Amino acid sequence: MAQAFPKKPASPPNAVTVAYTEKTPTVQSYLPEIFKGLGVSMSHFFRNTRDMLTGERPDPVTERLDDGITTIQYPEQKRPYPQRFRGVHRLTTRDDGSPRCVACLCCSTACPAQCIFIEAGEYPEGDKRRGYERFPVRFVIDELRCIFCGYCVEACPCDAIRMDTGIHPVPYDSRDQFIYAKSDLMGLAARDGSHETANPRHEPGDPTHPGIDREHGH
Amino acid sequence: MPTFKLDGKSIPFEPGESIIRAAEKAGVEIPHYCYHPGLSAPANCRMCLVEILPAANQRAMMLDIVEWDEKLGDYRTIKKPKLQPACQFPATDGQEVLAEQSPHVIAARAGVQEFLLLNHPVDCPICDQAGECKLQDYWLEHQQTPKRMHDEPVHKPKAVSFGDTIVYDAERCVMCTRCIRFMEEVAKDPVLDMRERGNLKEVIVAPGRKLEGHYTFMTEHVCPVGALTTKDFRFKARVWFLKSAKTVCQGCATGCNATFDYDPRTNKALRYRPRDNERVNKFWMCDEGMLSYRDVVEGRVPEAQVSGKTVKIERALEEIKKRFASVQKGSIAFVLSAKHSLEDNLALFELAELCGSRAIYTSGAPAGYSDDILIHADKNSNTAGIQNLAPDAKSFDALLADARAGKVTHVIALGGAAPTDDVSALEGLQGLCVVAAHVGPLTRAASVVLPASAWIEASGTFVNAKGMRQLAEKGTEPLGSAEPGWKLVAKVAVHLGVEPSWTTLKDVRAMLVATSVPPPEPSQTASAE
Numbered sequence: 001m002a003q004a005f006p007k008k009p010a011s012p013p014n015a016v017t018v019a020y021t022e023k024t025p026t027v028q029s030y031l032p033e034i035f036k037g038l039g040v041s042m043s044h045f046f047r048n049t050r051d052m053l054t055g056e057r058p059d060p061v062t063e064r065l066d067d068g069i070t071t072i073q074y075p076e077q078k079r080p081y082p083q084r085f086r087g088v089h090r091l092t093t094r095d096d097g098s099p100r101c102v103a104c105l106c107c108s109t110a111c112p113a114q115c116i117f118i119e120a121g122e123y124p125e126g127d128k129r130r131g132y133e134r135f136p137v138r139f140v141i142d143e144l145r146c147i148f149c150g151y152c153v154e155a156c157p158c159d160a161i162r163m164d165t166g167i168h169p170v171p172y173d174s175r176d177q178f179i180y181a182k183s184d185l186m187g188l189a190a191r192d193g194s195h196e197t198a199n200p201r202h203e204p205g206d207p208t209h210p211g212i213d214r215e216h217g218h
Numbered sequence: 219m220p221t222f223k224l225d226g227k228s229i230p231f232e233p234g235e236s237i238i239r240a241a242e243k244a245g246v247e248i249p250h251y252c253y254h255p256g257l258s259a260p261a262n263c264r265m266c267l268v269e270i271l272p273a274a275n276q277r278a279m280m281l282d283i284v285e286w287d288e289k290l291g292d293y294r295t296i297k298k299p300k301l302q303p304a305c306q307f308p309a310t311d312g313q314e315v316l317a318e319q320s321p322h323v324i325a326a327r328a329g330v331q332e333f334l335l336l337n338h339p340v341d342c343p344i345c346d347q348a349g350e351c352k353l354q355d356y357w358l359e360h361q362q363t364p365k366r367m368h369d370e371p372v373h374k375p376k377a378v379s380f381g382d383t384i385v386y387d388a389e390r391c392v393m394c395t396r397c398i399r400f401m402e403e404v405a406k407d408p409v410l411d412m413r414e415r416g417n418l419k420e421v422i423v424a425p426g427r428k429l430e431g432h433y434t435f436m437t438e439h440v441c442p443v444g445a446l447t448t449k450d451f452r453f454k455a456r457v458w459f460l461k462s463a464k465t466v467c468q469g470c471a472t473g474c475n476a477t478f479d480y481d482p483r484t485n486k487a488l489r490y491r492p493r494d495n496e497r498v499n500k501f502w503m504c505d506e507g508m509l510s511y512r513d514v515v516e517g518r519v520p521e522a523q524v525s526g527k528t529v530k531i532e533r534a535l536e537e538i539k540k541r542f543a544s545v546q547k548g549s550i551a552f553v554l555s556a557k558h559s560l561e562d563n564l565a566l567f568e569l570a571e572l573c574g575s576r577a578i579y580t581s582g583a584p585a586g587y588s589d590d591i592l593i594h595a596d597k598n599s600n601t602a603g604i605q606n607l608a609p610d611a612k613s614f615d616a617l618l619a620d621a622r623a624g625k626v627t628h629v630i631a632l633g634g635a636a637p638t639d640d641v642s643a644l645e646g647l648q649g650l651c652v653v654a655a656h657v658g659p660l661t662r663a664a665s666v667v668l669p670a671s672a673w674i675e676a677s678g679t680f681v682n683a684k685g686m687r688q689l690a691e692k693g694t695e696p697l698g699s700a701e702p703g704w705k706l707v708a709k710v711a712v713h714l715g716v717e718p719s720w721t722t723l724k725d726v727r728a729m730l731v732a733t734s735v736p737p738p739e740p741s742q743t744a745s746a747e
């Protein structure tokens with residue numbers, strides 16, 4: 001049986017037919033068209049300059065994509081990001097400043113770009129969490145490899161990793177500067193400046209912890 | 219063979235076998251926590267309940283229970299058959315058993331799961347059992363509902379040190395008593411027991427004692443949940459990142475079947491687990507053996523050495539050429555090692571033959587502790603192998619004596635280990651070339667050392683004390699510039715001016731067929747998990 005090739009889809013109703021430029025002598029002789037093109041650029045340039053001087057220029061920072069200049073002077077000027085914008089990661093802390101991360105490696109398991117490296121360790125002798133929990137001795141994220149999918153944030157059972165810093169990686173000039181270590185990640189704050197998480201956890205032993213145990217009354 | 223029917227499937231069994239064991243051997247898993255094929259069956263977890271249909275012309279034992287009736291808005295009494303624990307119930311010929319097909323069994327499994335998780339802390343993110351935990355697996359398979367109890371769970375002691383090796387978390391324990399039974403029945407040291415009742419129950423160590431001995435790691439291994447963890451492995455890795463190789467423990471001549479877990483991303487050895495083989499080690503391994511995975515990096519010879527200085531392998535081979543140039547090839551002595559694989563030993567044996575030398579000696583680690591459970595006094599994994607290969611090889615003492623008498627001047631040896639620490643007789647030799655994975659008296663005395671890969675870095679064959687030939691798979695990549703021993707022996711041969719007849723592992727294995735070494739064991743396992 002003869003193979004039926006898929007038909008060319010019909011043009012969408014709102015399609016605009018682009019007129020083919022006739023090869024008129026002005027087109028073929030090249031230079032007149034060049035000057036025409038330059039003319040368009042120059043007219044934009046002069047109009048934008050005039051708008052700037054008369055203060056009529058639309059504010060590109062608030063993302064008005066009307067006529068006029070829509071480019072901004074990044075990083076001096078920044079567009080406001082939506083509340084749920086996923087920026088550079090941070091590691092949240094407990095009240096005592098220790099990382100909330102328990103080095104469960106759920107984030108690095110979920111990460112499709114495999115850009116999270118964690119080395120787990122045990123709290124030192126004398127720490128009240130020793131024996132119960134682990135913590136990340138090293139926690140490294142390669143921000144250059146990250147695709148900002150947010151899976152790590154979703155995967156974390158402890159709300160220890162978040163992408164609510166509101167910043168995206170600064171344009172560094174070498175690769176190693178994009179490799180954020182644990183201290184960098186813990187040093188970053190949320191947009192409201194806090195280092196703690198918005199979802200505090202009741203830890204065993206806390207006065208807020210509802211549990212009874214051997215040490216705290218039966 | 220008699221058979222019984224499980225969900226309509228016919229399952230053969232040996233007389234006296236429990237339903238769960240027969241099903242397991244036939245590849246059907248009945249969920250269980252307290253049952254372990256190597257231990258007695260206390261039937262206390264109730265996860266393995268099955269419905270056993272009464273024999274013809276008999277009535278089933280029925281129980282009166284109450285069930286909540288949604289329509290009625292009240293409880294009503296119904297009858298349900300009495301379920302039986304498959305781990306303790308012996309299979310009988312022609313019996314009909316329902317598991318997956320019985321609504322009562324399905325309800326019972328979900329109920330048992332919910333009950334076990336009532337007070338469970340669900341520490342999974344920090345629990346080292348995550349990824350190989352029965353509670354997780356069975357929750358997904360048989361429950362999938364949240365628990366209905368909203369009270370704060372009972373809190374019990376966490377991170378209790380049971381001894382130098384094991385940490386106990388009472389909150390995670392499901393009271394299956396596997397660890398207690400293991401210590402009593404296999405290790406013959408009933409140091410663990412339980413105290414309290416109900417949800418306050420916990421495992422304790424006998425007063426004044428610690429969990430110690432040669433088999434403490436096994437308690438962790440039999441624990442179906444994360445209640446017992448070894449101090450060695452806890453918090454080190456998540457099992458889902460690890461790769462495993464089927465290997466043979468090198469600790470002694472028993473040759474326990476083991477699974478070697480390593481992290482392929484970092485090429486890091488992480489642990490040993492026993493691999494079931496009822497004819498060798500059943501389901502067990504000893505502590506020393508379980509910790510011997512560390513030998514992959516500890517005490518290794520990572521680089522070639524000439525007179526104690528680290529050099530490139532090529533440079534070391536040139537040195538061998540120089541030192542062995544003056545000697546008649548037939549008078550070189552060759553030393554086989556009981557700590558190296560059959561492949562390495564065979565290559566050296568072949569080299570001796572190609573050189574026309576009759577001076578073949580053996581070496582290996584000195585004997586040590588033994589017991590009547592698993593541990594063998596012979597601390598070499600391949601003594602039987604080299605005995606089969608070269609039955610008339612002379613002992614290491616003979617080598618020392620011959621060296622002292624000046625009968626031996628040039629030696630090519632495999633393995634750093636020697637039965638004695640005092641090898642001063644070998645220090646004066648004109649040439650002592652050692653191809654070794656691990657340092658030992660021989661590598662310290664050697665003039666030239668070549669770095670061989672360890673047992674886990676190259677596929678190799680070992681013959682245990684019972685004469686069973688077992689294959690160890692390759693796991694991690696070689697350390698430093700280590701290469702398989704047989705390959706290095708081939709290079710040495712070239713530098714001695716002989717043409718080796720083997721260049722690939724296949725060649726060496728083909729030569730192995732022609733020797734008197736017993737044929738390989740078919741791998742025989744019956745999963746304990």
Ligand code: SF4
Nearest residue numbers: 111146147149150152
């Ligand atoms: S945002 Fe996505 S790619 Fe980036 S670290 Fe998280 S999981 Fe990985």
Ligand code: SF4
Nearest residue numbers: 101102104105107156
């Ligand atoms: S950040 Fe969260 S998910 Fe990642 S290791 Fe730490 S606790 Fe686990």
Ligand code: SF4
Nearest residue numbers: 341342345348351444
């Ligand atoms: S034993 Fe560990 S992994 Fe298993 S359910 Fe409990 S906390 Fe989670």
Ligand code: SF4
Nearest residue numbers: 391392394395397441
């Ligand atoms: S510690 Fe583990 S093996 Fe021992 S009783 Fe508890 S759950 Fe069972």
Ligand code: FES
Nearest residue numbers: 250261263264305
């Ligand atoms: S496995 Fe049968 S009751 Fe526990």
